[in-house]
Amino acid sequence: MAKLTKLEDIVSLCKRRGFIFQSSEIYGGLASCYDYGPLGVELKNNVKKAWWKNTVQMRDNVVGLDCSILMHPLVWKASGHADKFADLIAECKKCNTRTRVDHLTNHAEEHTEHIALDAAIAASHDLSNKVCPNCGSVGKFTEPMPFKLMFETQMGANVDDSMTLYLRPETAQGIFANFANVLDTTRIKIPFGIAQIGKSFRNEVTTKAFIFRTREFEQAELEFFCEPGTDEKWYEYWKELRFNWYIDLGIKKENLRLRNHEHDELAHYAKACVDVEYKFPFGSGDWQELEGIANRTDYDLRQHQRGMRTLNKWFENGRDLTKIELAQEAEDYLSGPLSYFDDEKKKRYIPFVIEPSAGIDRSTLAFLVDAYDEEEVRGEQRNLLRFRPAIAPIKAGIFPLVKKDGMPEIAENIHKDLKKYFNCSYDEKGAIGRRYRRQDEAGTPFCITVDGQTKQDNTVTVRDRDSMEQVRVSTGQLLNYLREKLEQ
Ligand code: GAP
Numbered sequence: 001m002a003k004l005t006k007l008e009d010i011v012s013l014c015k016r017r018g019f020i021f022q023s024s025e026i027y028g029g030l031a032s033c034y035d036y037g038p039l040g041v042e043l044k045n046n047v048k049k050a051w052w053k054n055t056v057q058m059r060d061n062v063v064g065l066d067c068s069i070l071m072h073p074l075v076w077k078a079s080g081h082a083d084k085f086a087d088l089i090a091e092c093k094k095c096n097t098r099t100r101v102d103h104l105t106n107h108a109e110e111h112t113e114h115i116a117l118d119a120a121i122a123a124s125h126d127l128s129n130k131v132c133p134n135c136g137s138v139g140k141f142t143e144p145m146p147f148k149l150m151f152e153t154q155m156g157a158n159v160d161d162s163m164t165l166y167l168r169p170e171t172a173q174g175i176f177a178n179f180a181n182v183l184d185t186t187r188i189k190i191p192f193g194i195a196q197i198g199k200s201f202r203n204e205v206t207t208k209a210f211i212f213r214t215r216e217f218e219q220a221e222l223e224f225f226c227e228p229g230t231d232e233k234w235y236e237y238w239k240e241l242r243f244n245w246y247i248d249l250g251i252k253k254e255n256l257r258l259r260n261h262e263h264d265e266l267a268h269y270a271k272a273c274v275d276v277e278y279k280f281p282f283g284s285g286d287w288q289e290l291e292g293i294a295n296r297t298d299y300d301l302r303q304h305q306r307g308m309r310t311l312n313k314w315f316e317n318g319r320d321l322t323k324i325e326l327a328q329e330a331e332d333y334l335s336g337p338l339s340y341f342d343d344e345k346k347k348r349y350i351p352f353v354i355e356p357s358a359g360i361d362r363s364t365l366a367f368l369v370d371a372y373d374e375e376e377v378r379g380e381q382r383n384l385l386r387f388r389p390a391i392a393p394i395k396a397g398i399f400p401l402v403k404k405d406g407m408p409e410i411a412e413n414i415h416k417d418l419k420k421y422f423n424c425s426y427d428e429k430g431a432i433g434r435r436y437r438r439q440d441e442a443g444t445p446f447c448i449t450v451d452g453q454t455k456q457d458n459t460v461t462v463r464d465r466d467s468m469e470q471v472r473v474s475t476g477q478l479l480n481y482l483r484e485k486l487e488q
Contacts, residue, residue: 007281010368011210013383017441019043019368020211032207032214034361039442042393042423044218044364047249048197050390051220051358054245055195062193062222063186067174069199070165074314075173076150077321078307079300080268085169086146087205090127093142097134100205101144104130149202151215163319167201172355174198175223176300180337190340190351191234193224197360209282211361218360225351227342228298231271234354235295239274242293242356246276246363250388251370255279257287269299276358278366290366291358298350301338302329305350308336367391371443377468385443386466389486395422396482397439401451403428411450414460414475421479422486440465446482 014020018037022029036044056064076082088101104127128139150169156162168174175194182194197220207213226234239258246256261273273294277287309327317323333339334348341348371385389395398415400407408428415426425444427435432449439447447463449470454460459472462481473481 007209007369010365010372013372013441014040014210014368032204033216034211034214039393040364043367043387043391043443044360046391046393047360047364047367048218048220050249051245051360052195052197055193055220055222059193061188061191062195062224063182063188065175065178065182065194065196066198067171067178067196069168069201070153070155071168071174071177073163073165073319073321074307074310075177075304076166077310077324077326078303079173079176080303081150081166081169081173082321084268085150086148088144089147089205090130090141090144092132092135092137093140094137095132095135097132098147098205099133101127103133103206104141147203147205149204151201151203164321168199169202170200170357171196171198171219171221172223172357173300175221176304176338179225179301179304183340190342191224191226191230193222195220195222197221209280211365212280212282212288214361217362220358220360222356223296224354224356225340226354228349228352231295231297231352231354235272235293238354238356239293242291242358243276246278246290246366249367249391250386251278251366255370256290259287267294269294269296271295271297278370280366281369288362290362291356293354293356296353296355298352300353301350302333305330305333305336305338382437382440384440384465387443387445389445389488392443392445393423394425394439394442394444395446395486396424397435397444397447398424398426399432399435399447399449400428401432401449405452406455407450410454410475411448414448414450414478418479418482421483436463436468446485448478 017039019040021035021037023033023035024030052064056062073082089098090101090104091098127141127144130141131138132140151167153165153167154162155165175196178194182188197218199216200219201216204213204215207215224234224238243256243258247253255278257277259275259277261275266273273292275289276291276293278290280286280288282288303326306327306329309330310324313324313327314321333350338350339348340351367387368385371387373384373386375382396418398411398418400411411428412426415424418424425439427438436447443465445465447465449461449463451461453472454475458475460475460478461470462473463470
């Protein structure tokens with residue numbers, strides 16, 4: 001069984017083997033931004049593919065979308081982010097470090113991404129016993145103040161039409177804004193989902209633990225639209241399904257749990273929310289959120305109907321969000337474009353939404369941590385990543401035993417054939433044992449070696465990463481053999 005490893009071991013392996021690098025490292029690095037290297041990009045792409053396959057490809061009632069990161073500013077007024085998406089912070093008067101108020105408590109910080117602003121305000125009345133995490137001063141804080149989390153940018157070169165935009169803090173709103181487009185262009189009927197994977201940005205006050213909390217990250221979100229009254233059933237359905245997705249991809253059950261949000265933790269749009277948590281090895285080993293599954297009710301679609309009615313006011317006020325109030329909900333909201341007409345039941349309603357929202361970078365970190373293992377083999381330490389084949393960056397390493405006697409040519413041909421079907425790596429340098437170890441550390445499930453016997457009977461050895469056992473397989477059967485194993 002893999003040991004609970006230290007985060008530093010993972011960070012060091014990621015750097016050494018080209019999974020993940022600090023962004024802008026040659027300039028000293030940019031805090032909380034990371035780049036995925038050659039192995040990392042394959043791993044992360046495989047995590048995304050596995051999510052997409054499970055969420056979109058295998059279902060008849062979920063379609064995909066890829067929305068732009070920059071959206072109309074009114075989207076964020078309507079969603080509530082422009083006014084409410086903030087963390088409450090306090091500044092240490094001694095060292096000037098700003099810290100999230102909820103992170104000054106002992107427990108709450110490890111359980112929530114952003115607790116609702118109202119709850120944070122309530123929790124922040126007394127900072128007299130709170131410790132500054134930077135300098136250790138006690139009770140030396142300013143009054144708590146809200147800190148907005150959305151990054152701002154300007155669009156347009158002309159003074160007349162330039163406006164302030166925001167980098168999206170979640171991908172979900174692109175889905176809500178396209179609800180009517182999807183309905184109009186597909187034959188999909190409720191219950192149905194719209195899924196999206198993409199970058200999101202948050203100007204986090206505290207970033208931490210490698211790629212766990214960063215300012216630029218990727219989310220995989222599904223907005224599942226259903227009839228009001230059926231929402232609780234679908235909430236349970238997605239909760240179970242999303243939990244099992246991690247288990248099926250190799251996360252050990254004892255390291256995963258579901259945690260229901262307390263009422264005061266709920267985001268402003270949610271009726272209920274549960275987090276899928278992973279036991280990350282930070283500090284003494286803490287449960288941390290991997291994914292949230294929320295019942296968003298009909299909040300967003302209703303809000304966007306209000307947002308659409310606010311457009312004229314926004315123009316009249318010089319395209320300034322801070323100068324407008326969102327239009328009141330209209331009596332006739334059911335005739336708006338974001339309502340749904342159920343042909344069979346002959347009724348119109350605003351659908352409820354169940355939202356499983358996963359972090360791709362955070363899941364990738366969990367897969368790395370959970371797969372990492374160290375063991376002693378013949379007096380030497382072997383480091384390996386026991387990835388499930390579906391997410392392994394390289395599926396097979398192909399080697400000639402030695403660099404002579406025609407072995408490299410045969411191995412190169414095998415590589416040429418296999419790489420049409422999956423990601424493979426050819427390596428002829430160094431002792432065979434060292435080449436196996438390199439692939440173990442990259443998490444490659446199989447290594448194929450061409451040796452002296454290959455020329456006589458057209459067989460190669462296939463070595464299993466986990467058991468290190470080798471079997472002989474004929475070159476003609478190799479593709480089928482590997483495909484079968486990789487799909488297990
Ligand atoms: N649309 C709902 C939403 O965005 P969230 O709980 O704020 O909900 C969903 O985010 C997931 O996105 C989290 O569970 C986490 O995996 C990921 N996430 C959020 N903020 C992140 C950050 N700063 N860095 C890395 N991942 C983050």
